[in-house]
Amino acid sequence: MWIVLTTSVITTTASAAPICAPGMMPTAGVPSMFDPRSAPAEMILDITWLVTAICAVIFIIMQGLIIWAIIRYRAKHADGDGSEPPQVYGSNPVELAWTVIPLLIVFVLFLVSARGIFEIDKQEPPAGALEVTVVGHRWWWEFDYGAQGFTTANELHVPLTKDGESQAVFLTLESADVIHSFWVPQLAGKKDVVPGRTNHLWLQPLEIGHYVGQCAEYCGAQHANMLINVFVHTEADFNRWVANQQRAASQNNDAAKGRDLFLSTACINCHTIRGTVANGTFAPDLTHLMSRATIGSGIVPNTPDNLRNWVWDPQTIKPGCDMPSMKLTKDETDLICTYLETLQ
Amino acid sequence: MTAAPPSPQLQGAAPSLARLHEWVVTVDHKRLGIMYIVTGLLFFMIGGFEAAMMRWQLAWPGMDVVMPDEFNRLFTMHGTTMVFLVGMPILLGSANYLVPLMIGTRDMAFPRLNAFGFWLFFFGGLLLYFSYFGAQGLYGMGSAPDVGWFAYAPLTERTFSRGHSTDYWILGLLVSGFGSIATGINLVATILCMRCKGMSMMKMPLFVWIMLIDAILVVLAMPPLAASQIMLLFDRSLGSHFFDPQNGGSAVLWQNLFWFFGHPEVYILILPAFAFVSEIIPVFSRKVLFGYPLMVAATVSIGFISLGVWVHHMFAVGLSPAVNTAFMASTMLIAVPTGIKMFNWIATMFGGQIRLHTPMLFSIGFLSQFLFGGLTGIMLAVVPFDWQVSDSYFVVGHFHYVLFGGLVFTIFAAIYYWFPKVSGRMLSETLGKWHFWLLFIGFNLTFAPMHVSGMLGMPRRIYTYQLERGWEFWNLLSSIGVLFQALAIAFFVWNIIRSLRKGKPAGDDPWDAWTLEWTTTSPPPPWNYDIDPEVRSRRPLWDEKHPEDPDWKYE
Numbered sequence: 001m002w003i004v005l006t007t008s009v010i011t012t013t014a015s016a017a018p019i020c021a022p023g024m025m026p027t028a029g030v031p032s033m034f035d036p037r038s039a040p041a042e043m044i045l046d047i048t049w050l051v052t053a054i055c056a057v058i059f060i061i062m063q064g065l066i067i068w069a070i071i072r073y074r075a076k077h078a079d080g081d082g083s084e085p086p087q088v089y090g091s092n093p094v095e096l097a098w099t100v101i102p103l104l105i106v107f108v109l110f111l112v113s114a115r116g117i118f119e120i121d122k123q124e125p126p127a128g129a130l131e132v133t134v135v136g137h138r139w140w141w142e143f144d145y146g147a148q149g150f151t152t153a154n155e156l157h158v159p160l161t162k163d164g165e166s167q168a169v170f171l172t173l174e175s176a177d178v179i180h181s182f183w184v185p186q187l188a189g190k191k192d193v194v195p196g197r198t199n200h201l202w203l204q205p206l207e208i209g210h211y212v213g214q215c216a217e218y219c220g221a222q223h224a225n226m227l228i229n230v231f232v233h234t235e236a237d238f239n240r241w242v243a244n245q246q247r248a249a250s251q252n253n254d255a256a257k258g259r260d261l262f263l264s265t266a267c268i269n270c271h272t273i274r275g276t277v278a279n280g281t282f283a284p285d286l287t288h289l290m291s292r293a294t295i296g297s298g299i300v301p302n303t304p305d306n307l308r309n310w311v312w313d314p315q316t317i318k319p320g321c322d323m324p325s326m327k328l329t330k331d332e333t334d335l336i337c338t339y340l341e342t343l344q
Numbered sequence: 345m346t347a348a349p350p351s352p353q354l355q356g357a358a359p360s361l362a363r364l365h366e367w368v369v370t371v372d373h374k375r376l377g378i379m380y381i382v383t384g385l386l387f388f389m390i391g392g393f394e395a396a397m398m399r400w401q402l403a404w405p406g407m408d409v410v411m412p413d414e415f416n417r418l419f420t421m422h423g424t425t426m427v428f429l430v431g432m433p434i435l436l437g438s439a440n441y442l443v444p445l446m447i448g449t450r451d452m453a454f455p456r457l458n459a460f461g462f463w464l465f466f467f468g469g470l471l472l473y474f475s476y477f478g479a480q481g482l483y484g485m486g487s488a489p490d491v492g493w494f495a496y497a498p499l500t501e502r503t504f505s506r507g508h509s510t511d512y513w514i515l516g517l518l519v520s521g522f523g524s525i526a527t528g529i530n531l532v533a534t535i536l537c538m539r540c541k542g543m544s545m546m547k548m549p550l551f552v553w554i555m556l557i558d559a560i561l562v563v564l565a566m567p568p569l570a571a572s573q574i575m576l577l578f579d580r581s582l583g584s585h586f587f588d589p590q591n592g593g594s595a596v597l598w599q600n601l602f603w604f605f606g607h608p609e610v611y612i613l614i615l616p617a618f619a620f621v622s623e624i625i626p627v628f629s630r631k632v633l634f635g636y637p638l639m640v641a642a643t644v645s646i647g648f649i650s651l652g653v654w655v656h657h658m659f660a661v662g663l664s665p666a667v668n669t670a671f672m673a674s675t676m677l678i679a680v681p682t683g684i685k686m687f688n689w690i691a692t693m694f695g696g697q698i699r700l701h702t703p704m705l706f707s708i709g710f711l712s713q714f715l716f717g718g719l720t721g722i723m724l725a726v727v728p729f730d731w732q733v734s735d736s737y738f739v740v741g742h743f744h745y746v747l748f749g750g751l752v753f754t755i756f757a758a759i760y761y762w763f764p765k766v767s768g769r770m771l772s773e774t775l776g777k778w779h780f781w782l783l784f785i786g787f788n789l790t791f792a793p794m795h796v797s798g799m800l801g802m803p804r805r806i807y808t809y810q811l812e813r814g815w816e817f818w819n820l821l822s823s824i825g826v827l828f829q830a831l832a833i834a835f836f837v838w839n840i841i842r843s844l845r846k847g848k849p850a851g852d853d854p855w856d857a858w859t860l861e862w863t864t865t866s867p868p869p870p871w872n873y874d875i876d877p878e879v880r881s882r883r884p885l886w887d888e889k890h891p892e893d894p895d896w897k898y899e
Contacts, residue, residue: 048726051722084630106722185801189730
């Protein structure tokens with residue numbers, strides 16, 4: 001019954017999922033594996049339907065046998081009438097049958113799944129793929145666009161097409177500390193992000209949109225809020241986004257006081273703002289902070305109020321995260337946020 | 345219990361103290377069995393309480409019932425407790441109590457080793473829970489471990505796990521683990537060497553066969569865990585770097601070592617469930633177990649294959665496709681002997697006269713729920729599907745169907761079935777049926793929706809989630825189910841307390857059963873049997889009750 005329910009929920013949410021309007025922040029739908037928007041997720045779903053169907057049939061048959069046995073062979077009197085039923089010790093042909101038939105089913109399932117493994121698990125980048133290195137940190141994501149020459153955090157942007165052709169994305173997964181796992185169910189299965197190992201994951205988006213996921217391997221206090229937002233853009237939108245990311249940070253002198261304050265605090269030990277002396281790498285790159293829809297790796301929307309509360313004391317929003325309260329005054333917080341808000 | 349005369353040192357002491365002393369110094373397999381099971385049930389209450397707190401926190405997005413750190417301790421302690429301090433003692437306890445009775449001997453092969461094993465387990469469990477007070481945490485308070493029950497490195501390294509909570513996790517399990525190894529060896533020796541006259545290996549009750557395989561698995565699987573825990577202790581205390589990738593260690597090594605223990609452990613926990621129902625279903629269907637030799641073969645092959653499937657916990661680690669494919673094959677293969685067992689239990693019911701007493705109700709609950717959990721297990725073996733739902737709530741739902749819907753349901757079946765033998769009194773059938781139905785509803789309400797939330801993208805071990813993700817309805821259902829389960833457990837506890845005092849006297853053989861333990865008194869005397877039993881078949885009491893048509897003519 002719950003399978004039917006799920007499917008209905010999935011279809012309703014799927015039809016409600018909005019299409020990304022250029023320049024706008026689209027809301028994401030339910031991160032359901034039944035609503036794939038990328039080639040590997042679709043391939044997985046095909047295999048899923050097959051194995052679910054096989055298992056559902058087995059379940060119905062076996063459960064039916066159990067229920068039938070209870071109804072048909074229930075004793076007439078609660079404690080019996082003194083007689084015992086015929087004792088059957090076993091039957092070689094029958095037992096052989098229910099050894100061989102499951103073996104055959106399992107063999108078929110194995111062949112289908114094995115083919116799936118080799119098709120989906122790509123160790124080398126598909127030709128012409130966009131390559132991004134994903135570094136898992138406690139508790140945020142770093143995205144290095146090596147070929148494009150910039151680094152960003154928590155929100156992965158990819159194009160749907162390149163030169164009109166479908167564009168594959170090849171992610172290289174590394175960890176800066178403990179094990180994490182990169183999982184955006186609508187785009188691909190998960191892959192662990194293991195320190196001391198380099199893993200790969202491959203996406204091939206099929207539709208423009210905003211897809212959500214999160215870290216799937218327990219990694220400490222804020223594992224629950226290590227969220228992933230993926231935006232699939234049109235080629236033109238993506239190129240605009242890349243061009244903006246490639247710029248050095250804005251040097252808007254209206255916020256000079258805030259900038260000086262920022263650059264004179266310990267903020268710069270962890271954060272980078274390209275074009276300034278801030279070049280720390282322990283925390284998200286803030287060069288284009290305002291181009292991001294969320295802060296705190298997706299925990300709250302990037303609004304002026306949230307930004308002020310975050311800078312004032314991140315621990316009230318994301319208890320246990322590595323960013324401390326800097327013990328700024330209200331005025332200092334305002335100055336710094338005014339500066340951060342210029343980082344378009 | 346027959347009161348033994350108080351020991352000389354305690355003459356003149358209060359009777360309650362004298363009685364306590366008897367239990368503390370006992371080497372009687374029955375008393376140790378009871379102590380194992382009672383301790384396991386107490387830890388079950390604690391682990392259940394931890395689970396209830398988590399479900400309260402997750403009932404709705406953004407709840408603030410517990411702090412993030414506290415939530416992480418809750419799921420760590422819940423998992424560790426349920427596996428090591430509930431599952432293990434109850435299986436060792438029931439084997440302890442029943443195996444010597446079923447094979448017609450007086451005690452275990454090494455009674456004092458047996459007591460030693462119990463006390464190691466007992467104090468190991470206390471040591472783990474002492475971390476709530478003793479391990480150094482924030483503000484000088486204690487803190488329990490918060491690294492998850494499989495304690496993945498490098499989260500357990502000193503860099504990421506300050507204080508001593510992880511050391512308590514290591515030491516508590518190391519101590520109780522040695523107890524399990526001791527009892528495992530003891531069980532193997534007992535079963536191989538101490539069977540009564542006439543009981544060849546193929547005339548043992550299937551319960552004893554399964555416990556033999558289980559004990560062998562304990563002896564094979566626990567030492568790798570102990571070794572890896574000692575390595576971790578070295579990392580944390582002596583500056584070694586086995587699991588520290590920043591200094592040339594390997595995070596994946598821990599996973600291999602842990603799951604090399606961890607997957608056999610899952611079968612160590614589920615095999616006793618098979619053992620219980622293999623005794624209960626035949627008695628309440630009034631038929632001999634269908635296909636005994638194949639059941640033995642299936643048990644042996646499950647034990648064997650379970651040692652070679654551990655990488656299916658690591659399909660998302662990024663191992664090569666060839667490795668994943670090989671372990672997918674071994675994992676799927678284990679479905680075959682497990683399926684054989686399901687078929688044989690159902691075939692035992694066919695053509696019988698099924699009596700739906702409480703032990704049988706719980707056994708049927710097991711059949712349905714274990715069937716479901718087993719099938720989702722096959723789904724999880726399919727590597728591409730596993731890439732989606734591994735480490736999601738789908739997995740949480742799956743293993744609770746196996747270990748709760750499977751093992752815990754059969755533990756209750758076993759308690760209702762053997763309580764009369766242990767205490768001399770029957771449990772109330774009325775309360776038992778309330779217990780079953782409430783638990784059946786509550787269990788399914790809690791764990792079936794988890795499969796859905798997992799497939800909708802909800803990872804396990806998160807203390808909160810966002811409203812827009814579409815998970816709130818399924819989580820609310822899961823949390824509501826807990827209320828039914830709590831009520832069911834209340835009925836169970838009340839039933840035990842009430843029946844111990846006012847239960848109907850059981851007599852030697854209340855269920856009209858067939859194995860040796862029902863020939864002695866309830867409760868059995870410390871020496872078990874006045875005369876050494878002698879058997880000619882797997883069902884000695886059937887032979888006695890039906891001299892015109894005894895089993896040994898057919899076996």
